[in-house]
Amino acid sequence: MSIMATVKDISCDSEAQLADMIRTGGPFVVTGGGTSRIGLAEGDRLLWTGAQFDYDPGALTLVVSAGMAVDAVSARLAEEHQRLAFEPPDLGPLLGRDGARSIGGMVATNASGPRRVAVGACRDACLGVRFVDGRGKIVKNGGRVMKNVTGLDLVKLMAGSQGTLGVLTEVSLKTQPIPETTATLIFEGQTEVEAVNTMSRALGTPFDITGAAHLRQVADGTPARTLLRLEGIESAVRYRVEALQQRLSDLGEAAVEWEAAQSEATWRAIRDVTRFVGVPGDVWRLSVTPSEAPGLVAAIAPLDVIYDWGGGRLWLLMSAGTDVRAKMGKGHATLVRASDETKRALGVFPPENRLVAQLSKGLRQKFDPEQKFNPGMMG
Amino acid sequence: MDMPTPNPDLLAQKPKLVAQLRAVLPSDAVIDAPEEVRAYECDALTAYRCAPLVAVLPSTTEEVAAILRICHQMGVPVVPRGSGTSLAGGALPTADCVILGVARLREVIEINTSDRYIRVQTGMTNLSVTAAVESDGFFYAPDPSSQLACAIAGNIAMNSGGAHCLKYGVTTNNLLGVTLVLADGEVVEIGGAHMDAGGLDLLGVICGSEGQLGVVTEATLRILPKPEGARPVLIGFDSNEVAGACVADIIKSGLIPVAIEFMDRPIIRATESFAGAGYPDCEALLIVEVEGSPQEIADQLARITTIAKRHNPVEIRESQGPEESARIWLGRKSAFGAMGQMGDYICLDGTIPVGALPTVLKRIGELSEAAGHMVGNVFHAGDGNMHPLILFDANEPGQLESAEALGADILKLCVDVGGCLTGEHGVGVEKRDLMTHQFSPADLEAQMAVKDVFDPTWILNPAKVFPLAVSAGRRGAQ
Numbered sequence: 001m002s003i004m005a006t007v008k009d010i011s012c013d014s015e016a017q018l019a020d021m022i023r024t025g026g027p028f029v030v031t032g033g034g035t036s037r038i039g040l041a042e043g044d045r046l047l048w049t050g051a052q053f054d055y056d057p058g059a060l061t062l063v064v065s066a067g068m069a070v071d072a073v074s075a076r077l078a079e080e081h082q083r084l085a086f087e088p089p090d091l092g093p094l095l096g097r098d099g100a101r102s103i104g105g106m107v108a109t110n111a112s113g114p115r116r117v118a119v120g121a122c123r124d125a126c127l128g129v130r131f132v133d134g135r136g137k138i139v140k141n142g143g144r145v146m147k148n149v150t151g152l153d154l155v156k157l158m159a160g161s162q163g164t165l166g167v168l169t170e171v172s173l174k175t176q177p178i179p180e181t182t183a184t185l186i187f188e189g190q191t192e193v194e195a196v197n198t199m200s201r202a203l204g205t206p207f208d209i210t211g212a213a214h215l216r217q218v219a220d221g222t223p224a225r226t227l228l229r230l231e232g233i234e235s236a237v238r239y240r241v242e243a244l245q246q247r248l249s250d251l252g253e254a255a256v257e258w259e260a261a262q263s264e265a266t267w268r269a270i271r272d273v274t275r276f277v278g279v280p281g282d283v284w285r286l287s288v289t290p291s292e293a294p295g296l297v298a299a300i301a302p303l304d305v306i307y308d309w310g311g312g313r314l315w316l317l318m319s320a321g322t323d324v325r326a327k328m329g330k331g332h333a334t335l336v337r338a339s340d341e342t343k344r345a346l347g348v349f350p351p352e353n354r355l356v357a358q359l360s361k362g363l364r365q366k367f368d369p370e371q372k373f374n375p376g377m378m379g
Numbered sequence: 380m381d382m383p384t385p386n387p388d389l390l391a392q393k394p395k396l397v398a399q400l401r402a403v404l405p406s407d408a409v410i411d412a413p414e415e416v417r418a419y420e421c422d423a424l425t426a427y428r429c430a431p432l433v434a435v436l437p438s439t440t441e442e443v444a445a446i447l448r449i450c451h452q453m454g455v456p457v458v459p460r461g462s463g464t465s466l467a468g469g470a471l472p473t474a475d476c477v478i479l480g481v482a483r484l485r486e487v488i489e490i491n492t493s494d495r496y497i498r499v500q501t502g503m504t505n506l507s508v509t510a511a512v513e514s515d516g517f518f519y520a521p522d523p524s525s526q527l528a529c530a531i532a533g534n535i536a537m538n539s540g541g542a543h544c545l546k547y548g549v550t551t552n553n554l555l556g557v558t559l560v561l562a563d564g565e566v567v568e569i570g571g572a573h574m575d576a577g578g579l580d581l582l583g584v585i586c587g588s589e590g591q592l593g594v595v596t597e598a599t600l601r602i603l604p605k606p607e608g609a610r611p612v613l614i615g616f617d618s619n620e621v622a623g624a625c626v627a628d629i630i631k632s633g634l635i636p637v638a639i640e641f642m643d644r645p646i647i648r649a650t651e652s653f654a655g656a657g658y659p660d661c662e663a664l665l666i667v668e669v670e671g672s673p674q675e676i677a678d679q680l681a682r683i684t685t686i687a688k689r690h691n692p693v694e695i696r697e698s699q700g701p702e703e704s705a706r707i708w709l710g711r712k713s714a715f716g717a718m719g720q721m722g723d724y725i726c727l728d729g730t731i732p733v734g735a736l737p738t739v740l741k742r743i744g745e746l747s748e749a750a751g752h753m754v755g756n757v758f759h760a761g762d763g764n765m766h767p768l769i770l771f772d773a774n775e776p777g778q779l780e781s782a783e784a785l786g787a788d789i790l791k792l793c794v795d796v797g798g799c800l801t802g803e804h805g806v807g808v809e810k811r812d813l814m815t816h817q818f819s820p821a822d823l824e825a826q827m828a829v830k831d832v833f834d835p836t837w838i839l840n841p842a843k844v845f846p847l848a849v850s851a852g853r854r855g856a857q
């Protein structure tokens with residue numbers, strides 16, 4: 001799926017050089033690994049290749065170049081039995097892109113996976129940023145420490161800004177220990193209403209559910225599955241699995257997946273929306289309150305759906321060109337995968353209320369007055 | 380500490396301002412008598428006081444909007460106020476300002492336990508939010524020590540934290556949506572009950588904006604199921620270095636305690652004579668708390684004590700039940716009171732990388748000795764958020780100034796080792812003039828640019844956060 005007309009690739013690894021290039025050139029399409037961009041934009045591909053890596057496992061913090069590959073970072077963290085807890089998705093396969101997703105792209109898209117229900121989103125793990133804005137100014141905000149309320153929080157603003165405010169060069173992130181044990185509770189054959197109810201009940205227990213998802217029945221006969229993930233020290237997970245089963249005993253028997261590798265594969269597939277990879281159709285991502293989700297899905301009638309975040313995040317597979325937004329109440333819908341034509345017609349990012357749109361536009365004007373970055377992408 | 384000279388034109392327009400406010404508010408919601416506005420002359424940073432021109436106490440978002448329209452039109456600065464417990468002077472008035480207090484906005488709007496959120500008006504106190512959902516088995520996680528008094532409004536404005544934020548995060552990690560009244564009186568809805576607000580993260584930048592971007596009147600907050608139980612262990616060491624190393628080892632072990640609190644010798648002694656919690660007389664104490672079922676707690680505490688023993692502690696006291704837990708927490712919880720008993724104190728709030736703990740404590744000791752002010756350290760060790768308490772005698776001329784100078788040196792030290800000026804109390808006026816130590820002109824310009832967008836004429840809490848010289852041109856635009 002081609003989205004942008006690349007005139008040329010520009011890559012650099014010094015902030016001063018980057019700032020200079022921004023001042024004199026543009027427009028740019030800010031690019032990390034090129035795997036996760038969903039908005040439309042045109043311009044020179046701007047790649048940042050700095051290699052900063054400063055990791056303090058005893059403080060659970062990491063300062064890393066935005067240009068580094070997420071997988072390379074994860075591998076380094078794993079050596080210390082740590083990880084990025086928010087489980088950043090790899091949407092490359094879904095979007096038909098190859099390339100290694102980067103830390104910058106992860107932060108710019110606020111990429112957050114199933115564990116978001118327990119540990120927060122990518123933005124919640126972001127402690128600091130350095131970036132170069134559209135006027136070529138080098139700005140830092142936040143820092144490398146866990147708690148920081150010094151001045152306005154531009155870290156959050158940059159996270160999820162889709163590269164429209166500046167080029168991230170460096171990010172500080174919170175890391176988390178990898179738990180000893182993972183188990184997944186599996187209920188089969190629940191309806192979507194039942195599933196969301198199950199997930200809400202589970203998330204309402206004190207057992208620290210770190211994933212709650214529901215998948216429809218598959219054509220090959222695999223029944224619908226409602227999945228609940230528990231992680232922690234082994235004795236705790238054993239206790240919680242049992243306690244959770246007891247609390248949900250009116251829902252019938254749940255199978256338990258104790259095999260860590262199997263659990264990992266299951267949750268990775270949910271994280272990366274693997275179910276829709278290579279399947280024709282548009283892919284939408286919805287953010288809603290869980291209890292409204294089944295009704296909304298029934299009204300929209302998608303070809304297929306994945307309920308993640310206990311029903312708070314929905315991945316919908318739709319016939320090409322269908323608009324789901326008309327059916328939305330509260331919450332919002334992002335068009336993640338579609339033809340350029342459909343994206344242009346329907347818009348990738350959800351429409352905003354008048355004042356939010358005005359404030360967002362005002363911010364983009366301040367940070368990128370000449371619209372050098374991903375022009376037109378977010379509105 | 381300087382504040383801008385009050386604008387004489389505004390002072391002269393007080394009668395007109397009061398008349399306009401009275402036209403849109405119930406009569407008891409406009410306070411203008413000089414002896415009555417004095418009730419709003421300071422927050423918990425009591426060393427600085429200044430009565431405002433007028434104080435208003437709206438009861439609805441519409442009233443807040445009407446007030447802001449008037450102030451915006453007349454160019455009157457507005458200082459939002461929750462419960463006035465800010466330790467940074469965030470709610471300190473100027474003589475030409477309107478204090479806009481949200482204390483009458485106290486309704487619970489909606490509780491939804493299946494989607495795990497609560498929608499409240501922001502004048503509600505932090506603790507009353509938890510109280511509203513407690514019977515359903517839920518709680519609101521950020522728990523500043525001031526939670527009995529402080530309002531959600533101030534929590535959002537300061538992005539407040541608490542003892543348990545190691546596990547649950549601070550306010551920004553638990554905030555889903557707000558109703559924000561902009562400087563010109565427009566009312567904007569940001570985010571909602573869904574988990575991911577979409578678009579630019581305006582919510583993220585509003586949280587912690589110290590009343591400078593708008594007045595928050597309603598908030599949707601994430602609520603969490605209450606843990607089954609919690610128990611602490613008390614561990615004493617004969618050196619700060621070793622205690623610091625123990626903290627790092629606990630964190631690296633893969634356990635995630637809900638709290639790791641640290642007290643140094645001056646604090647241990649002060650709290651012992653004040654509260655008599657029965658702490659050992661040692662150099663450094665840790666309180667590590669874990670949550671879960673009784674078995675889970677026992678397992679985690681066993682692992683923590685194993686780690687601690689490798690560091691030759693002088694004492695390990697594992698709580699066996701609620702009473703012992705309360706005793707272990709007693710000293711920590713009365714630390715501020717104990718220091719207050721010994722004199723006046725300034726409470727700092729710098730954050731440092733956890734690894735720098737021993738160096739920083741040592742250096743604070745040296746600075747304290749050189750300055751002739753006793754400093755006690757009590758803080759959230761798991762996340763490096765320090766709370767050095769500097770003792771001084773307010774009645775002794777020059778003492779406040781020298782204590783403040785010591786405070787500034789300690790905060791600069793925090794920045795120099797890779798940390799920051801404030802971890803949870805905010806900048807306010809207290810750390811305003813140190814901002815240039817942490818940020819470059821371009822960094823500050825980028826932050827002020829955000830304020831320009833939300834509040835183009837800089838009427839909202841304009842004399843805070845940014846050094847006056849840095850913000851002068853913008854405030855002049857009024």
Ligand SMILES: Cc1cc2nc3c(=O)[nH]c(=O)nc-3n(C[C@H](O)[C@H](O)[C@H](O)COP(=O)(O)OP(=O)(O)OC[C@H]3O[C@@H](n4cnc5c(N)ncnc54)[C@H](O)[C@@H]3O)c2cc1C
Pocket residue numbers: 422423458459460461462463464465466468469470481501522523524525528529530531532533534535536537538539540541542589590591593594595596715803804805840
């Ligand atoms: C004994 C004591 C212990 C404390 N412990 C902690 C602690 O553990 N953790 C911690 O983080 N803090 C702590 N604090 C600091 C303080 O309680 C917090 O900063 C708190 O969030 C302030 O809330 P408040 O309602 O009192 O706000 P105020 O003091 O009234 O105001 C604080 C700031 O918020 C702004 N503001 C108020 N209302 C609004 C609104 N509606 N819209 C926009 N802006 C607004 C004000 O302009 C001001 O800048 C403590 C304070 C005391 C006195």
